[in-house]
Amino acid sequence: MLDIQSLSFHYQKGKSLFDNLNLEIETGKIYGLLGLNGAGKTTLLKLMGGTLLPKRGTILLEGMNVSLRSSEVLEQIYMIPEDFNLPSIKITQCVTANARFYPHFDQKYFKKLLDDFELSPSSTIQSLSYGQKKKFLIAFGIATNVPLLLLDEPTNGLDIPSKSQFRKAMVEAVSNRRTFLISTHQVRDLSSMMDQVVMIDQGKIIFNQPVSRISSVLGFGQIPNDTTEFLYSEESLVGRQGIFKNCDGESSVDFELLFNALLHNSTLINNCFKTEINENV
Amino acid sequence: MLNKKSIVITASSLTGVLVALCLLNTWAGNHVFSVDYFVLQAKLFFVIPGFVFTSVIFKEISSFANGWSYFILPANRIEKMVAYWLLTTVVYIIFSLSILIISSLIISGLVSLLFEPTFFVFNPLNFQFQELIVHYLVLQSVYFLGAISFQRNHFFITTLFVLLVLGFLVLFSILGFRLIFGDWSIFLNADTVSPEFFEQIKLWIKVIYYGLLAPFFLLMSYLRFKEKEI
Numbered sequence: 001m002l003d004i005q006s007l008s009f010h011y012q013k014g015k016s017l018f019d020n021l022n023l024e025i026e027t028g029k030i031y032g033l034l035g036l037n038g039a040g041k042t043t044l045l046k047l048m049g050g051t052l053l054p055k056r057g058t059i060l061l062e063g064m065n066v067s068l069r070s071s072e073v074l075e076q077i078y079m080i081p082e083d084f085n086l087p088s089i090k091i092t093q094c095v096t097a098n099a100r101f102y103p104h105f106d107q108k109y110f111k112k113l114l115d116d117f118e119l120s121p122s123s124t125i126q127s128l129s130y131g132q133k134k135k136f137l138i139a140f141g142i143a144t145n146v147p148l149l150l151l152d153e154p155t156n157g158l159d160i161p162s163k164s165q166f167r168k169a170m171v172e173a174v175s176n177r178r179t180f181l182i183s184t185h186q187v188r189d190l191s192s193m194m195d196q197v198v199m200i201d202q203g204k205i206i207f208n209q210p211v212s213r214i215s216s217v218l219g220f221g222q223i224p225n226d227t228t229e230f231l232y233s234e235e236s237l238v239g240r241q242g243i244f245k246n247c248d249g250e251s252s253v254d255f256e257l258l259f260n261a262l263l264h265n266s267t268l269i270n271n272c273f274k275t276e277i278n279e280n281v
Numbered sequence: 282m283l284n285k286k287s288i289v290i291t292a293s294s295l296t297g298v299l300v301a302l303c304l305l306n307t308w309a310g311n312h313v314f315s316v317d318y319f320v321l322q323a324k325l326f327f328v329i330p331g332f333v334f335t336s337v338i339f340k341e342i343s344s345f346a347n348g349w350s351y352f353i354l355p356a357n358r359i360e361k362m363v364a365y366w367l368l369t370t371v372v373y374i375i376f377s378l379s380i381l382i383i384s385s386l387i388i389s390g391l392v393s394l395l396f397e398p399t400f401f402v403f404n405p406l407n408f409q410f411q412e413l414i415v416h417y418l419v420l421q422s423v424y425f426l427g428a429i430s431f432q433r434n435h436f437f438i439t440t441l442f443v444l445l446v447l448g449f450l451v452l453f454s455i456l457g458f459r460l461i462f463g464d465w466s467i468f469l470n471a472d473t474v475s476p477e478f479f480e481q482i483k484l485w486i487k488v489i490y491y492g493l494l495a496p497f498f499l500l501m502s503y504l505r506f507k508e509k510e511i
Contacts, residue, residue: 046345046511049349049352049353050352050353051345051348051349051352051353051510051511052510052511053508053510069352069357069358070357071355071356071357071360074353074354074355074356075355077353078353079349079353081345081346081349083345083346084346084349084350085346085347086350088286098350098354101354101355101356102355
Protein backbone atom coordinates (compact mmCIF):
# COMPACT_ATOMS: atom_id res chain seq x y z
CA MET A 1 0.00 0.00 0.00
CA LEU A 2 2.62 2.55 1.11
CA ASP A 3 6.09 2.07 -0.24
CA ILE A 4 9.00 4.12 1.02
CA GLN A 5 12.01 3.75 -1.24
CA SER A 6 15.54 5.03 -0.50
CA LEU A 7 14.21 7.89 1.59
CA SER A 8 16.68 10.51 2.74
CA PHE A 9 15.74 13.49 4.82
CA HIS A 10 17.45 16.10 6.94
CA TYR A 11 16.37 19.32 8.64
CA GLN A 12 19.89 20.76 8.55
CA LYS A 13 22.49 19.97 5.93
CA GLY A 14 25.03 17.51 7.23
CA LYS A 15 22.69 16.25 9.96
CA SER A 16 20.90 13.42 8.22
CA LEU A 17 17.81 12.05 9.93
CA PHE A 18 16.98 9.35 7.40
CA ASP A 19 19.50 8.01 4.95
CA ASN A 20 18.34 5.51 2.36
CA LEU A 21 15.40 4.30 4.44
CA ASN A 22 13.11 1.64 2.98
CA LEU A 23 9.78 0.55 4.43
CA GLU A 24 6.72 -1.17 3.09
CA ILE A 25 3.39 -0.69 4.84
CA GLU A 26 0.84 -3.38 4.09
CA THR A 27 -2.87 -2.83 3.94
CA GLY A 28 -5.32 -4.05 6.59
CA LYS A 29 -3.05 -3.73 9.62
CA ILE A 30 -2.54 -1.55 12.65
CA TYR A 31 1.11 -0.59 12.82
CA GLY A 32 2.85 0.61 15.94
CA LEU A 33 5.73 2.95 15.16
CA LEU A 34 8.11 2.99 18.10
CA GLY A 35 11.33 4.81 18.83
CA LEU A 36 13.12 7.05 21.28
CA ASN A 37 12.45 10.79 21.44
CA GLY A 38 14.04 12.41 18.40
CA ALA A 39 14.31 9.10 16.53
CA GLY A 40 12.25 10.52 13.66
CA LYS A 41 8.80 9.01 14.23
CA THR A 42 6.89 12.27 13.81
CA THR A 43 9.09 13.28 10.90
CA LEU A 44 8.37 9.97 9.19
CA LEU A 45 4.62 10.51 9.70
CA LYS A 46 4.93 14.04 8.28
CA LEU A 47 6.77 12.67 5.25
CA MET A 48 4.07 10.03 4.76
CA GLY A 49 1.40 12.74 5.10
CA GLY A 50 3.15 15.01 2.60
CA THR A 51 3.71 17.94 4.96
CA LEU A 52 7.45 17.37 4.63
CA LEU A 53 9.19 16.51 1.37
CA PRO A 54 11.97 13.92 1.03
CA LYS A 55 15.41 15.20 0.05
CA ARG A 56 15.92 11.98 -1.90
CA GLY A 57 13.83 8.89 -2.55
CA THR A 58 10.10 8.44 -2.97
CA ILE A 59 7.02 7.69 -0.91
CA LEU A 60 4.37 5.96 -2.98
CA LEU A 61 0.81 5.39 -1.84
CA GLU A 62 -0.90 2.91 -4.14
CA GLY A 63 1.70 3.89 -6.75
CA MET A 64 1.08 7.65 -6.39
CA ASN A 65 3.83 9.96 -5.21
CA VAL A 66 2.79 11.47 -1.87
CA SER A 67 5.24 14.39 -2.24
CA LEU A 68 3.25 15.76 -5.18
CA ARG A 69 0.39 16.43 -2.73
CA SER A 70 -2.23 15.89 -5.39
CA SER A 71 -5.84 15.76 -4.28
CA GLU A 72 -5.99 12.10 -5.40
CA VAL A 73 -3.24 11.21 -2.92
CA LEU A 74 -4.46 13.43 -0.11
CA GLU A 75 -7.93 11.88 -0.33
CA GLN A 76 -6.31 8.63 0.79
CA ILE A 77 -4.52 9.97 3.87
CA TYR A 78 -5.59 11.56 7.11
CA MET A 79 -3.18 12.60 9.82
CA ILE A 80 -3.88 13.24 13.49
CA PRO A 81 -0.93 15.15 14.91
CA GLU A 82 0.13 15.37 18.52
CA ASP A 83 0.18 19.16 18.55
CA PHE A 84 -2.58 20.96 16.74
CA ASN A 85 -4.64 24.13 16.76
CA LEU A 86 -8.23 23.94 15.64
CA PRO A 87 -10.50 26.77 14.48
CA SER A 88 -12.91 28.45 16.84
CA ILE A 89 -16.05 27.01 15.28
CA LYS A 90 -18.60 24.33 16.13
CA ILE A 91 -17.85 20.67 15.49
CA THR A 92 -20.70 20.49 12.97
CA GLN A 93 -19.35 23.51 11.06
CA CYS A 94 -15.85 22.07 10.99
CA VAL A 95 -17.14 18.73 9.72
CA THR A 96 -19.36 20.36 7.08
CA ALA A 97 -16.38 22.35 5.81
CA ASN A 98 -13.91 19.46 5.73
CA ALA A 99 -15.88 16.23 5.21
CA ARG A 100 -16.79 17.10 1.62
CA PHE A 101 -13.13 16.69 0.64
CA TYR A 102 -13.20 13.01 1.65
CA PRO A 103 -15.35 11.06 -0.80
CA HIS A 104 -16.00 8.17 1.59
CA PHE A 105 -16.71 10.22 4.70
CA ASP A 106 -19.36 8.47 6.80
CA GLN A 107 -21.55 10.98 8.68
CA LYS A 108 -23.46 8.29 10.60
CA TYR A 109 -20.29 6.62 11.73
CA PHE A 110 -18.86 9.99 12.77
CA LYS A 111 -21.93 10.72 14.91
CA LYS A 112 -21.70 7.26 16.49
CA LEU A 113 -18.03 7.85 17.32
CA LEU A 114 -18.85 11.25 18.82
CA ASP A 115 -21.48 9.55 20.97
CA ASP A 116 -18.97 6.90 22.03
CA PHE A 117 -16.50 9.63 22.97
CA GLU A 118 -19.27 11.58 24.73
CA LEU A 119 -18.88 14.67 22.57
CA SER A 120 -21.71 16.90 21.42
CA PRO A 121 -21.71 17.93 17.72
CA SER A 122 -22.92 21.38 18.76
CA SER A 123 -19.87 22.03 20.96
CA THR A 124 -17.50 24.82 19.98
CA ILE A 125 -14.11 23.26 19.38
CA GLN A 126 -12.21 25.92 21.33
CA SER A 127 -14.31 25.20 24.43
CA LEU A 128 -13.14 21.57 24.46
CA SER A 129 -10.20 20.29 26.47
CA TYR A 130 -7.09 18.97 24.69
CA GLY A 131 -8.26 15.38 25.17
CA GLN A 132 -11.74 16.17 23.83
CA LYS A 133 -10.28 17.92 20.80
CA LYS A 134 -8.14 14.86 20.20
CA LYS A 135 -11.20 12.60 20.44
CA PHE A 136 -12.96 14.82 17.90
CA LEU A 137 -9.99 14.47 15.54
CA ILE A 138 -9.82 10.71 16.06
CA ALA A 139 -13.54 10.40 15.31
CA PHE A 140 -13.16 12.58 12.21
CA GLY A 141 -10.08 10.67 11.04
CA ILE A 142 -11.77 7.28 11.41
CA ALA A 143 -14.97 8.51 9.73
CA THR A 144 -13.06 9.79 6.67
CA ASN A 145 -12.60 6.12 5.71
CA VAL A 146 -9.24 6.96 4.17
CA PRO A 147 -7.05 3.93 3.43
CA LEU A 148 -4.13 5.34 5.45
CA LEU A 149 -4.68 6.93 8.84
CA LEU A 150 -1.58 8.35 10.52
CA LEU A 151 -1.77 8.97 14.26
CA ASP A 152 0.92 10.68 16.29
CA GLU A 153 0.67 9.86 20.00
CA PRO A 154 -3.12 9.43 19.82
CA THR A 155 -3.58 8.41 23.44
CA ASN A 156 -1.75 11.42 24.91
CA GLY A 157 -4.31 13.50 26.75
CA LEU A 158 -7.02 10.83 26.70
CA ASP A 159 -8.53 9.71 29.99
CA ILE A 160 -8.68 6.01 30.85
CA PRO A 161 -12.23 5.31 29.54
CA SER A 162 -11.40 7.21 26.36
CA LYS A 163 -8.29 5.12 25.81
CA SER A 164 -10.33 1.95 25.80
CA GLN A 165 -12.95 3.64 23.58
CA PHE A 166 -10.15 4.60 21.24
CA ARG A 167 -8.80 1.05 21.09
CA LYS A 168 -12.30 -0.30 20.44
CA ALA A 169 -12.93 2.25 17.69
CA MET A 170 -9.63 1.49 15.99
CA VAL A 171 -10.09 -2.26 16.04
CA GLU A 172 -13.65 -1.90 14.69
CA ALA A 173 -12.55 0.48 11.96
CA VAL A 174 -9.57 -1.38 10.59
CA SER A 175 -10.45 -3.43 7.55
CA ASN A 176 -8.64 -5.15 4.74
CA ARG A 177 -8.58 -1.86 2.83
CA ARG A 178 -7.51 0.39 5.69
CA THR A 179 -4.22 0.76 7.50
CA PHE A 180 -3.54 2.65 10.70
CA LEU A 181 -0.05 3.76 11.56
CA ILE A 182 0.34 4.84 15.17
CA SER A 183 3.45 6.54 16.45
CA THR A 184 3.56 6.18 20.20
CA HIS A 185 5.53 5.98 23.40
CA GLN A 186 2.53 4.58 25.25
CA VAL A 187 3.06 0.98 24.15
CA ARG A 188 1.03 -0.41 27.03
CA ASP A 189 -2.02 1.59 25.87
CA LEU A 190 -1.89 0.16 22.40
CA SER A 191 -0.22 -3.23 22.72
CA SER A 192 -3.48 -5.14 22.49
CA MET A 193 -4.42 -3.70 19.12
CA MET A 194 -1.12 -3.61 17.20
CA ASP A 195 -0.69 -6.06 14.33
CA GLN A 196 2.85 -5.08 13.45
CA VAL A 197 5.69 -3.31 15.22
CA VAL A 198 8.11 -1.01 13.42
CA MET A 199 10.92 0.47 15.43
CA ILE A 200 13.15 3.35 14.38
CA ASP A 201 16.47 4.19 15.90
CA GLN A 202 18.97 6.74 14.63
CA GLY A 203 17.09 7.14 11.38
CA LYS A 204 16.98 3.45 10.57
CA ILE A 205 14.28 0.80 10.78
CA ILE A 206 15.84 -1.58 13.28
CA PHE A 207 12.84 -3.86 13.65
CA ASN A 208 9.75 -4.63 11.58
CA GLN A 209 7.79 -7.73 12.52
CA PRO A 210 4.16 -8.80 12.90
CA VAL A 211 3.07 -9.21 16.52
CA SER A 212 1.97 -12.79 15.78
CA ARG A 213 5.53 -13.68 14.74
CA ILE A 214 7.05 -11.90 17.71
CA SER A 215 4.87 -13.89 20.06
CA SER A 216 5.77 -17.16 18.38
CA VAL A 217 9.51 -16.47 18.13
CA LEU A 218 10.15 -14.71 21.43
CA GLY A 219 9.11 -15.47 24.97
CA PHE A 220 8.68 -12.81 27.64
CA GLY A 221 8.67 -13.34 31.36
CA GLN A 222 10.49 -13.72 34.64
CA ILE A 223 13.99 -15.14 34.42
CA PRO A 224 15.52 -17.14 37.25
CA ASN A 225 18.78 -15.65 38.54
CA ASP A 226 20.81 -18.75 37.71
CA THR A 227 19.72 -18.83 34.03
CA THR A 228 21.99 -17.53 31.31
CA GLU A 229 19.87 -18.58 28.34
CA PHE A 230 18.14 -15.35 27.52
CA LEU A 231 18.42 -12.67 24.89
CA TYR A 232 17.88 -9.71 27.15
CA SER A 233 17.04 -9.10 30.77
CA GLU A 234 16.43 -6.21 33.10
CA GLU A 235 15.57 -5.75 36.72
CA SER A 236 11.99 -4.74 37.47
CA LEU A 237 9.83 -4.29 40.58
CA VAL A 238 8.66 -7.88 40.29
CA GLY A 239 12.06 -9.41 39.73
CA ARG A 240 14.25 -10.06 36.72
CA GLN A 241 12.30 -9.86 33.47
CA GLY A 242 13.68 -11.05 30.20
CA ILE A 243 13.27 -12.15 26.62
CA PHE A 244 14.21 -15.62 25.49
CA LYS A 245 13.69 -17.82 22.49
CA ASN A 246 10.19 -19.18 22.58
CA CYS A 247 9.79 -22.94 22.41
CA ASP A 248 6.29 -23.23 23.91
CA GLY A 249 3.94 -21.82 21.27
CA GLU A 250 2.58 -18.28 21.42
CA SER A 251 3.40 -16.00 24.33
CA SER A 252 2.11 -12.56 25.23
CA VAL A 253 4.43 -9.79 24.07
CA ASP A 254 5.87 -7.31 26.56
CA PHE A 255 6.41 -4.34 24.26
CA GLU A 256 8.37 -2.28 26.76
CA LEU A 257 10.79 -5.11 27.29
CA LEU A 258 11.05 -5.66 23.55
CA PHE A 259 11.67 -1.95 23.03
CA ASN A 260 14.50 -1.91 25.56
CA ALA A 261 15.95 -5.10 24.14
CA LEU A 262 15.97 -3.67 20.63
CA LEU A 263 17.70 -0.53 21.83
CA HIS A 264 20.24 -2.69 23.64
CA ASN A 265 21.00 -5.11 20.82
CA SER A 266 18.66 -5.17 17.83
CA THR A 267 20.91 -7.51 15.83
CA LEU A 268 20.58 -10.24 18.43
CA ILE A 269 16.79 -10.00 18.46
CA ASN A 270 16.52 -9.78 14.66
CA ASN A 271 18.77 -12.82 14.30
CA CYS A 272 16.17 -14.90 16.15
CA PHE A 273 13.68 -14.16 13.37
CA LYS A 274 16.25 -15.08 10.70
CA THR A 275 17.10 -18.26 12.57
CA GLU A 276 13.44 -19.17 12.75
CA ILE A 277 13.10 -18.80 8.96
CA ASN A 278 16.19 -20.95 8.40
CA GLU A 279 14.87 -23.61 10.78
CA ASN A 280 11.53 -23.66 8.98
CA VAL A 281 13.29 -24.02 5.60
CA MET B 282 -6.67 35.17 11.86
CA LEU B 283 -9.66 34.69 9.58
CA ASN B 284 -12.29 34.21 12.20
CA LYS B 285 -15.36 36.42 12.17
CA LYS B 286 -14.50 38.15 15.42
CA SER B 287 -11.09 39.44 14.31
CA ILE B 288 -12.47 40.52 10.92
CA VAL B 289 -15.26 42.51 12.60
CA ILE B 290 -12.84 44.10 15.11
CA THR B 291 -10.32 45.08 12.40
CA ALA B 292 -12.98 46.45 10.03
CA SER B 293 -14.69 48.40 12.84
CA SER B 294 -11.39 49.88 14.05
CA LEU B 295 -10.38 51.01 10.57
CA THR B 296 -13.84 52.47 9.94
CA GLY B 297 -13.64 54.30 13.27
CA VAL B 298 -10.24 55.80 12.43
CA LEU B 299 -11.42 56.87 8.97
CA VAL B 300 -14.57 58.48 10.37
CA ALA B 301 -12.57 60.28 13.07
CA LEU B 302 -10.02 61.58 10.55
CA CYS B 303 -12.75 62.91 8.23
CA LEU B 304 -14.60 64.57 11.11
CA LEU B 305 -11.40 66.22 12.33
CA ASN B 306 -10.65 67.42 8.82
CA THR B 307 -14.17 68.83 8.48
CA TRP B 308 -13.87 70.57 11.84
CA ALA B 309 -10.49 72.03 10.91
CA GLY B 310 -11.68 73.07 7.43
CA ASN B 311 -14.40 75.58 8.34
CA HIS B 312 -16.93 72.83 8.92
CA VAL B 313 -17.06 71.93 5.22
CA PHE B 314 -16.76 68.28 4.35
CA SER B 315 -13.99 67.59 1.81
CA VAL B 316 -14.74 64.77 -0.61
CA ASP B 317 -11.17 64.88 -1.90
CA TYR B 318 -9.84 64.31 1.61
CA PHE B 319 -12.12 61.28 2.04
CA VAL B 320 -11.06 59.82 -1.31
CA LEU B 321 -7.38 60.28 -0.43
CA GLN B 322 -7.87 58.54 2.92
CA ALA B 323 -10.02 55.85 1.29
CA LYS B 324 -7.17 55.04 -1.08
CA LEU B 325 -4.77 54.59 1.83
CA PHE B 326 -7.33 52.63 3.84
CA PHE B 327 -7.88 50.36 0.85
CA VAL B 328 -4.29 49.73 -0.21
CA ILE B 329 -2.28 49.49 3.03
CA PRO B 330 -4.58 47.08 4.94
CA GLY B 331 -4.79 45.04 1.72
CA PHE B 332 -1.03 44.64 1.60
CA VAL B 333 -0.89 43.87 5.32
CA PHE B 334 -3.69 41.31 4.95
CA THR B 335 -1.91 39.71 1.98
CA SER B 336 1.36 39.65 3.92
CA VAL B 337 -0.11 37.62 6.76
CA ILE B 338 -2.32 35.33 4.69
CA PHE B 339 0.14 32.43 4.91
CA LYS B 340 0.93 33.01 8.59
CA GLU B 341 -1.43 30.21 9.58
CA ILE B 342 0.49 27.65 7.59
CA SER B 343 3.90 28.69 8.80
CA SER B 344 3.68 26.35 11.81
CA PHE B 345 2.73 22.70 11.86
CA ALA B 346 0.16 23.04 14.65
CA ASN B 347 -1.75 25.67 12.68
CA GLY B 348 -1.16 24.50 9.14
CA TRP B 349 -1.34 20.70 9.22
CA SER B 350 -5.05 20.52 8.37
CA TYR B 351 -4.55 22.88 5.42
CA PHE B 352 -1.64 20.80 4.09
CA ILE B 353 -3.42 17.46 4.33
CA LEU B 354 -6.68 18.82 2.90
CA PRO B 355 -7.38 16.92 -0.33
CA ALA B 356 -7.04 19.75 -2.83
CA ASN B 357 -4.33 20.40 -5.39
CA ARG B 358 -1.57 22.84 -4.55
CA ILE B 359 -2.75 25.24 -7.23
CA GLU B 360 -6.31 25.16 -5.87
CA LYS B 361 -5.05 25.92 -2.37
CA MET B 362 -2.95 28.83 -3.59
CA VAL B 363 -5.70 30.26 -5.79
CA ALA B 364 -8.05 30.14 -2.79
CA TYR B 365 -5.67 32.41 -0.85
CA TRP B 366 -5.13 34.67 -3.85
CA LEU B 367 -8.89 35.10 -4.36
CA LEU B 368 -9.31 35.84 -0.68
CA THR B 369 -6.71 38.62 -0.78
CA THR B 370 -7.89 40.08 -4.08
CA VAL B 371 -11.53 39.59 -5.10
CA VAL B 372 -12.96 38.99 -1.63
CA TYR B 373 -10.81 41.69 -0.05
CA ILE B 374 -11.68 44.26 -2.74
CA ILE B 375 -15.43 43.66 -2.45
CA PHE B 376 -15.29 43.67 1.35
CA SER B 377 -13.12 46.77 1.74
CA LEU B 378 -15.07 48.78 -0.86
CA SER B 379 -18.28 47.89 0.95
CA ILE B 380 -16.72 49.13 4.20
CA LEU B 381 -15.71 52.38 2.47
CA ILE B 382 -19.28 52.91 1.20
CA ILE B 383 -20.66 52.32 4.71
CA SER B 384 -17.99 54.66 6.15
CA SER B 385 -18.96 57.41 3.72
CA LEU B 386 -22.60 57.10 4.80
CA ILE B 387 -21.64 57.24 8.49
CA ILE B 388 -19.44 60.29 7.84
CA SER B 389 -22.24 62.01 5.87
CA GLY B 390 -24.64 61.43 8.74
CA LEU B 391 -22.23 62.66 11.41
CA VAL B 392 -21.13 65.72 9.39
CA SER B 393 -24.81 66.62 8.82
CA LEU B 394 -25.46 66.19 12.52
CA LEU B 395 -22.42 68.07 13.81
CA PHE B 396 -21.62 70.64 11.11
CA GLU B 397 -23.74 71.27 8.02
CA PRO B 398 -26.14 69.11 5.94
CA THR B 399 -24.08 66.91 3.63
CA PHE B 400 -24.90 63.87 1.57
CA PHE B 401 -22.06 61.86 0.13
CA VAL B 402 -21.90 58.23 -0.92
CA PHE B 403 -18.54 56.89 -1.97
CA ASN B 404 -18.57 55.57 -5.52
CA PRO B 405 -15.96 52.82 -5.88
CA LEU B 406 -16.63 52.53 -9.62
CA ASN B 407 -15.10 55.90 -10.49
CA PHE B 408 -12.11 55.83 -12.79
CA GLN B 409 -9.60 56.87 -10.09
CA PHE B 410 -10.52 53.91 -7.93
CA GLN B 411 -10.65 51.47 -10.83
CA GLU B 412 -7.07 52.44 -11.62
CA LEU B 413 -6.13 52.03 -7.96
CA ILE B 414 -7.63 48.53 -7.94
CA VAL B 415 -5.50 47.60 -10.95
CA HIS B 416 -2.38 48.92 -9.18
CA TYR B 417 -3.41 47.01 -6.07
CA LEU B 418 -3.73 43.78 -8.06
CA VAL B 419 -0.26 44.25 -9.52
CA LEU B 420 1.55 45.21 -6.31
CA GLN B 421 -0.42 42.75 -4.18
CA SER B 422 1.30 39.91 -6.05
CA VAL B 423 4.65 41.11 -4.64
CA TYR B 424 3.28 40.96 -1.08
CA PHE B 425 1.77 37.56 -1.88
CA LEU B 426 5.23 36.26 -2.75
CA GLY B 427 6.63 37.93 0.39
CA ALA B 428 3.97 36.22 2.49
CA ILE B 429 5.13 32.80 1.28
CA SER B 430 8.84 33.54 1.24
CA PHE B 431 9.54 35.20 4.56
CA GLN B 432 9.15 33.63 7.98
CA ARG B 433 8.07 36.75 9.93
CA ASN B 434 7.51 40.51 9.61
CA HIS B 435 6.28 39.79 6.11
CA PHE B 436 4.86 43.25 5.44
CA PHE B 437 7.93 45.22 6.52
CA ILE B 438 10.45 42.88 4.90
CA THR B 439 8.48 42.86 1.62
CA THR B 440 8.18 46.66 1.65
CA LEU B 441 11.92 46.95 2.26
CA PHE B 442 12.56 44.43 -0.48
CA VAL B 443 10.34 46.36 -2.93
CA LEU B 444 12.13 49.61 -2.10
CA LEU B 445 15.51 47.98 -2.61
CA VAL B 446 14.44 46.48 -5.95
CA LEU B 447 13.03 49.84 -7.08
CA GLY B 448 16.27 51.57 -6.06
CA PHE B 449 18.23 48.96 -7.96
CA LEU B 450 16.01 49.38 -11.05
CA VAL B 451 16.43 53.17 -11.02
CA LEU B 452 20.20 52.78 -10.72
CA PHE B 453 20.24 50.11 -13.40
CA SER B 454 18.16 52.31 -15.76
CA ILE B 455 20.44 55.31 -15.24
CA LEU B 456 23.53 53.23 -15.88
CA GLY B 457 21.83 51.56 -18.87
CA PHE B 458 21.04 54.93 -20.44
CA ARG B 459 24.60 56.05 -19.76
CA LEU B 460 25.96 52.97 -21.52
CA ILE B 461 23.56 53.28 -24.51
CA PHE B 462 23.90 57.00 -25.08
CA GLY B 463 27.45 57.45 -23.94
CA ASP B 464 26.79 60.51 -21.77
CA TRP B 465 24.31 61.96 -19.29
CA SER B 466 22.78 64.41 -21.79
CA ILE B 467 19.52 62.47 -22.02
CA PHE B 468 18.72 63.51 -18.47
CA LEU B 469 19.71 67.10 -19.06
CA ASN B 470 18.12 67.58 -22.47
CA ALA B 471 15.27 65.27 -23.41
CA ASP B 472 15.04 66.89 -26.86
CA THR B 473 18.07 64.91 -27.99
CA VAL B 474 15.91 61.77 -28.05
CA SER B 475 12.93 61.36 -30.31
CA PRO B 476 9.46 61.33 -28.68
CA GLU B 477 8.78 58.00 -30.39
CA PHE B 478 11.61 56.48 -28.41
CA PHE B 479 10.06 57.68 -25.14
CA GLU B 480 6.68 56.37 -26.26
CA GLN B 481 8.25 53.02 -27.01
CA ILE B 482 9.88 52.90 -23.57
CA LYS B 483 6.59 53.89 -21.90
CA LEU B 484 4.78 51.15 -23.79
CA TRP B 485 7.30 48.52 -22.69
CA ILE B 486 7.12 49.67 -19.09
CA LYS B 487 3.31 49.48 -19.22
CA VAL B 488 3.41 45.99 -20.75
CA ILE B 489 5.83 44.81 -18.09
CA TYR B 490 3.95 46.49 -15.22
CA TYR B 491 0.38 45.62 -16.14
CA GLY B 492 0.92 42.41 -18.07
CA LEU B 493 3.95 40.61 -16.72
CA LEU B 494 4.68 41.67 -13.16
CA ALA B 495 1.69 40.07 -11.42
CA PRO B 496 1.85 36.77 -13.38
CA PHE B 497 5.60 36.60 -12.69
CA PHE B 498 5.21 37.08 -8.93
CA LEU B 499 2.24 34.71 -8.79
CA LEU B 500 4.24 32.07 -10.63
CA MET B 501 7.13 32.58 -8.20
CA SER B 502 4.65 32.32 -5.32
CA TYR B 503 3.35 29.03 -6.69
CA LEU B 504 6.86 27.63 -7.02
CA ARG B 505 7.62 28.64 -3.42
CA PHE B 506 4.29 27.25 -2.25
CA LYS B 507 5.01 23.92 -3.98
CA GLU B 508 8.13 23.50 -1.87
CA LYS B 509 6.56 24.71 1.37
CA GLU B 510 7.03 22.29 4.24
CA ILE B 511 5.85 22.33 7.83
